[in-house]
Every structure is written in structure tokens, then in C-alpha cells.
Amino acid sequence: MAYSKYLLIATAIAAVIGIGNANAYMVTDSTANQGGQSFLADATHDGFNSAGAITATFSYSGPLSFSNTAAQNSSNAGDLNSNFFNGGSISGYSGSGSLGTPAGADFSTLTTFLASSGSASGFQYGSFITIDLGTLAAGTILTITHDDGASVYQGSTRIGTTTADPTSAVTETVELTSAGDTTLYYARENGTPSVLDVNVPEPASLAIIAAGLAGLGAVRRRRAALAG
Structure with a gap:
């Protein structure tokens, strides 16, 4: 009975610190005409800004494991976001605007966002995605x-x-050298394939709680042995 009580307490603590939300991420997706230039995946790169990017922001729940191998875009038909993100896993969507030829990307609604934002061949247009992974341990x-x-x-x-x-x-x-919010x-650019697969380990708090429960189990077994 005592062990069950401790288990319930540990479960409640886990819920409070948000372990159940370990796979919820805030995502920002900006799409722009590339003007023949490569977009580096770097926080300091401003290629999208100069191209007049349109942006959608949303929370995404699910594994960060995406791939797209469909034929690359060379017209106004998008093909990538519908493979990368599932509408049922997106919440809190906010975004607006449309991008003209050659991209044809439309972020007016979640439906048009999923249908139209892709990556065209020849650096015609591409997307820059920012994913907040949350606070991760050193x-x-x-x-x-x-x-x-x-x-x-980190910052x-x-x-x-x-x-x-x-x-x-x-x-x-x-490998993260310090604890902090991690981005x-x-x-994704220049047509397909586009691939992103990220393994984000569970928070360190899980290991702490697991160790605590193991310790409680050991104490219980020791007391049972002494009582016997």
C-alpha cells in the first residue's frame, strides 16, 4: 500500500513537470523565393527575410521524423508540408499571406499551408523551419x-x-554542453528529397523519478525481509 502511495505521488509529480508533453514542440515555418541562393540552416542567416518570407507558427505534437520523396516542385503546386506535418497533429496555428510565382505558397489557413508550402528545384523557393525543443539538460x-x-x-x-x-x-x-532552451x-530547399529525423531524449527528470521508484522498491523489500 505504501509503495502504491509513493507511485501515485511520483506520477503526479511527473504530470506537474510536464513529462507527458515531452513531444510537444513550437514550430515556425517561413517560406520564400530563394532568388537562386542557398538558405543556410543558421540562426544568423537572413536570406528568407530579404526574399519577403511568409510565416506560419503552430504547436506540433508527434515524433520529429519527417521525409518527403515526392517529385520536386517547379510550379505553383506544393508537395512538402503535407508530408512533413499531419494536420491532426498541429494546434494553435497562426499564419497568413501568400507567396507568388514560382512558389505559390499560401499560409492563409492551415489547409492551404499544408497543401502549398514545398521546395522548388533550382533554388526557386524553400522553407526555413525553427523548432523549439524545450529546455534540455547538459x-x-x-x-x-x-x-x-x-x-x-541555445540562445x-x-x-x-x-x-x-x-x-x-x-x-x-x-551534445549539449549546458542546460537551456534548445532550438x-x-x-529545406532545392527540391526533394527532404529529410529531418531528430531523436530527442526524454527529460532527465524521468531518470530521477525512475531511480526514486527503484529506491522505494528496495526499501520495501528490505523492510519485508526484516519483518519476515
Whole structure:
């Protein structure tokens, strides 16, 4: 009975600190005409701003594991966001505006956003995605598979190095050197394929609670042995 009580307390603590929301992320998606220039996945790169980007912001719940291998865009038909994000996993959507030829991206509604924002061949247009991974502990190791480019930041500091503009998917690891709010930047451009797969470990608090429960179990077994 006592152990059950401690388990309920630990479960309540987990709910309060938000463990159940470990896979909820805030996402900003900006799309722009690239004007023939490559967009680096870097917090300091302003290529999208000069191109008159349109932006959608939303919260996304689900695994950060996306890929698109459909034929690349060369007209006003988008093909990428519908593969990257599922409408049922997006909430709190806010965005507006449309982007003319050659992109044809329309962020007026969630439906048009999902249908129209893609990446065209020849650097005609692309999207720059910002994903807030939340507060992660020092020592956290992120495993990132990406094509066309990714980087990790805490504040204005870039953590680790990643390959810029790979022509095929690469897998890299980034180890966080300090605790803090962590942001992933991803650039998708120049047609398909576009790939982003990020392994975000569970919060350190999970390990703490698991260790605590293991300790309670050991105490219970010891008391039972003494009583016997």
C-alpha cells in the first residue's frame, strides 16, 4: 500500500513537470523565393527575410521524423508540408499571406499551408523551419538525420557543428554542453528529397523519478525481509 502511495505521488509529480508533453514542440515555418541562393540552416542567416518570407507558427505534437520523396516542385503546386506535418497533429496555428510565382505558397489557413508550402528545384523557393525543443539538460545527445541542412542553438550560441546543404541525408550527433532552451533550425530547399529525423531524449527528470521508484522498491523489500 505504501509503495502504491509513493507511485501515485511520483506520477503526479511527473504530470506537474510536464513529462507527458515531452513531444510537444513550437514550430515556425517561413517560406520564400530563394532568388537562386542557398538558405543556410543558421540562426544568423537572413536570406528568407530579404526574399519577403511568409510565416506560419503552430504547436506540433508527434515524433520529429519527417521525409518527403515526392517529385520536386517547379510550379505553383506544393508537395512538402503535407508530408512533413499531419494536420491532426498541429494546434494553435497562426499564419497568413501568400507567396507568388514560382512558389505559390499560401499560409492563409492551415489547409492551404499544408497543401502549398514545398521546395522548388533550382533554388526557386524553400522553407526555413525553427523548432523549439524545450529546455534540455547538459549532456543531452541529439541524433539528427537531415537533408538539406540543420543546426542547433541555445540562445545565440551554436552547439556543435552540422553539415550545411548536404545533397543526401546525413546523420550527426550534437551534445549539449549546458542546460537551456534548445532550438533546432532546418532548411529545406532545392527540391526533394527532404529529410529531418531528430531523436530527442526524454527529460532527465524521468531518470530521477525512475531511480526514486527503484529506491522505494528496495526499501520495501528490505523492510519485508526484516519483518519476515
